[in-house]
Structures are given as C-alpha cells and as structure tokens.
Amino acid sequence: MGWAIALHGGAGDIPLSLPPERRLPREAALRHCLGIGIAAFKAHKHPLDVAELVVRELENHPNFNAGRGSVLTNSGTVEMEACIMDGKTKKCGAVSGLTTVVNAISLARLVMEKTPHIYLAFEGAEAFAREQGLETVDSSYFITPENIERLKQAQEAHRVQIDYTQPVQKEVKNGAANADGDSQIGTVGCVAVDSEGNLATATSTGGLVNKMLGRIGDTPIIGAGTYANHLCAVSATGRGEAIIRGTVARDVAAVMEFKGLSLKEAAAYVVDQVPRGTTGLVAVSSTGEVAMPFNTTGMFRACATEDGYSEIAIWDSPSK
C-alpha cells in the first residue's frame, strides 16, 4: 500500500452548463494542487504537511471559496475559517473569523501545535496570528469581483447561498434557482495518508455567501466538516448547517468502525443520510482507499494514489 491523496474545491449545484471560462481555470487549479500534493509525498513529507500545503495552495487560488476568493458576509467583508486534524494523535486545530490572515489553515496548524487550545476565533485568533508572525494582509486582498457580484445577487434574492451561482448569466441563475434555490459550492479541503497509514485532513473556507457576521459553519467543528482518526481522514463541503447536524466527518469513521464498512461504503452511506443537495466529502483510509461521494450536482475534486492513478472531476464519474 502506498500513499493516497484527495482534495476538493467545493460541492454544490455546479451547473452542467458551466461555461469553459469558469470550468477550465478550476480544473487547472485542481490539477496544480494535486501536483503539489503528489510532489510533497514523493519528497516523503508527512500527511499533515501535505494536507496543509495543498490547502494553502487552494486558499491562494481565487477561484475557490477559501482564502483569496472567499465569499462575502452580508456586510461585504470576509470572515475565514479552517481546521486541521492528525489522525494518529487526534490532535487538531481550528480557527474562525479571520479577516487578514493569508493562510487560515496554517494558523489552524499553529493553534494545534503552539497553544494548549484547539480553537481560536475572531480577534483572539488574529492577535495570535500576529504574535506568531504569520503573513497578514489588508482584507481587500481576499475580495474578488466575482464575489462582490455573488453577494449582490444573493442580497437581491434575499438568500443565503452556499456559494457560486453564476454571477453573470440570468438563465444560469434561474437554473440554479430551480434546483431548490440555493447553489452550493464552497470550501476547500485535502485528506492524505502515507504508506504507513498516517492520516491527516485539512479544510478551509470563507463560508456562506451573505452570511451573518460571526456565523460559523461546519468547517472548524471537529466531527462535522473535518475529522481524522486511525481509520480515516475526512473533509466535507456543502451546506454547513446540514453537515453539523449530520456530524458528517465523524460518522464516516464511526460507520467504518462500528458497522465494519469499507471507506467507500461508509462515505457513501453517510452522504446518503444527509439531505440531497447539501453534502460532499473526500476521504482516505489507513489502507490507502479513496472516496469522494457527493449528493449535490457536482463537486470540484481530484485524487491520486502512489500506484500512479489520478483523477480530476467535477460531476459524476464512475469511480465516485
């Protein structure tokens, strides 16, 4: 058994008619981030380092809802959150309410490694970032024109969206509205396992379009959007409120353990239990299995294993 890695750029109502100018850059980004993860494993990096590296890269890409490119709150600002967990030790770190930290996932890692706590948020988290000398910038750095447009649309529709309705074409917006009124893409994440079965997971997000100030989603809640233990590592994406209620990430591991299901079976089972159109996840197991199920229209995702297999996909694929 060799290493395995899976990453996502968000699950949701990604329209099949997604125009090439919106699809291609995201596919390229997924390919690029996957390449970074593969290179890290080839350089024998620990899964925790691999997961953090990949998520940092996803955060830096403006096309995904994390770091730069994060969706906006109802006040037009950015409040980012992230979480990281080590399967072997179950040590974890989480942050919320960040406004100036370039890489939220790295701050989450520092919380895990440099404090006696697990979770720091808002001003306290920002202060800690400065103490640690982490890179911080003016909040405007994170804000993209697409997201300003998305917020405008959401406010016009009086909706809280998970993210990513097409800000441009009216007909696509209607398409999204037909599919239950919310388009649901958001969050980035990466799970990784090395050839010794060491597991790690990392998730990062800007949250929900038009969210209330101070709203926290599933991403930083251990057991909801992020979880890893000796069996598997999971990173979820979709409708935060549903993922929290469904304790999605924890349940994948619980179902493996208590019902003896394989990773693929457990992941599919859990995603099936959550309301349709709300959830997707990526997961790897200690034996190198990979699973990327979703009950939404699509999920930006990619995976690779040491034996040379790799996949980049958005909508349904045979090896879901």
Next chain:
Amino acid sequence: MGGWAIAVHGGAGVDPNLPKERQEEAKRLLRRCLDIGISALHSNIPAIDVVELVVRELETDPLFNSGRGSVLTENGTVEMEASIMDGPKRRCGAVSGLTTVKNPISLARLVMDKSPHSYLAFSGAEEFAEKQGVELVDNEYFITENNVAMLKLAKEANSIVFDYRIPAPGTVGCVVVDKEGRCAAATSTGGLMNKMRGRIGDSPLIGCGTYACELCGVSCTGEGEAIIRSTLAREVAAVMEYKGLNLHEAVDFVIRNRLDEGKAGLISVSKKGEVACGFNTTGMFRGCATEDGFMELGIW
C-alpha cells in the same frame, strides 16, 4: 421504561478538599434546577424548552462556571459560549464569545429558531443579540470575586486551569427526554480559567460538548480539548445507533474507551426515559430524576 427523565450537571473535576458548605450549596442549586425542570415536565413543556429553562437558572446563579460566575480569560474578562440541540430533527444552535448577553443558552436557542445559521460568535453574535432584544448587561455583571482570585492564582502558577490543584468551577448542562420521547440537550460555560482571548472549547461544538438525536441527549463537561478530540457527545449516540448499545452501556463504553488521557464527564437521557451519567474525573456535580420518582444528587 418510558416517561420523562432529566439530568443536570455543574461540571466535572471537583476539588477533593471542597469544603462541606460548598458541596451542600452546589447540591441545593442542582436540586433547585431539577425541581424547575420536573415542574415544567409535569406541565407537559417540551424537552427543548425544559433544557433551556434549567440552563438559564444555572447561568443566572453565580455558583457554577456559566453566565454569572463564568471563569475569566487571561485578560480578566468573561467570554461565554453555549449550545442547544433538539433531538427530533437535530436542529441546533450555538454561540461563542459572548460578553454582554445575560443568558447565553437563550441566545443559542434564538440562533437555532430565528437565524438561518447554527452558530454565531463574538461581535456578530452580540449584534444578533441586540437585534433580538435579549437582555444585555455589562461584562462586569458576570465577574465574581472568587473568579478574580482564581485567575490571580492561575497566573501565578502560569497555567490554564482545569485540574483541581487550582480548583475551578465547571461548565453546566441539562438533558431531558419528555413524555413524548423527545430528547434535548443544552450546555453553557465561561470556558477555561486564564484561557487565551478567542479560545473556543467543546461546549458550543455540536457533537463534542452537546448532542441530541432521536435516540438520546448528551451534555459533556471537563477538559474541552479531550471532549473535542473524542467528539464525546456524538460518540454516545453513535455507539447506540451503530452498535446497538443501550444508554448505560454506551456511556460506560465511551467514558472508558474514548477519552485516552483526557478527563471528562457527561450526562445523558434516552428516548426510552433512561438517564445515565459517567465521568473519569474526581467527581462531577450532577443531579437526575425520572418520572417514576427516582431522584439522585451527587458529587463523587
């Protein structure tokens, strides 16, 4: 089996040298809260309302670590958090970083009922509180002399306080199953003595400090970091759901096997009207009662 059941807690990890008068004081408060809950259950008030009612009482009394009487951050201020969950549809609400909201658990309830979200924190939560018209007070209201003294001790010992060497009061919580078999859970806390500003513990994290579903309701207390890593509250329910254990077996299993080196306790009820408490700490302030007349208050 069947019928209502209720349990309350005032924190796990008790100073074995706690003076008798303090022990009696704690038991009186727990008894009073049980009575409030029991009276509500007799009036057919649903579980979700009962847990909120009881936790409000615990928050208002300065004895335990929630609302008034909350432990202090490293800056000597109070930052409170809470969460509530309604078993039947697993709706939930949580808040963190509150500094002026008199009853955090009620704000958590409002997040669940009146907002499109599940969790609000810090100034966003305070803003929501203002808009909802809940009772707001100065941060000083929550600060007690006891806790000011304890913070001083903690700083001198340069520690965040959980263990009883520098005894600190604990989180509060309540779980209820009503006559219709509906379970609910609620937890509220000031967190860790001498904690970093912005530190969030297990209490507001659904699945960690609080959880309720069709099968049961759970509220945890103790080392926040240990409770989070073990997703303790969800664990009890998962073991019942996926392993088919009953409530007592589940609580036993989880406390014995899931905490590793961590120290924590929990209270729980099942939809069948059972109640179970478990802890691997030295003591947990708790009380429980069931419809058939059983009642018990305990510390050790």
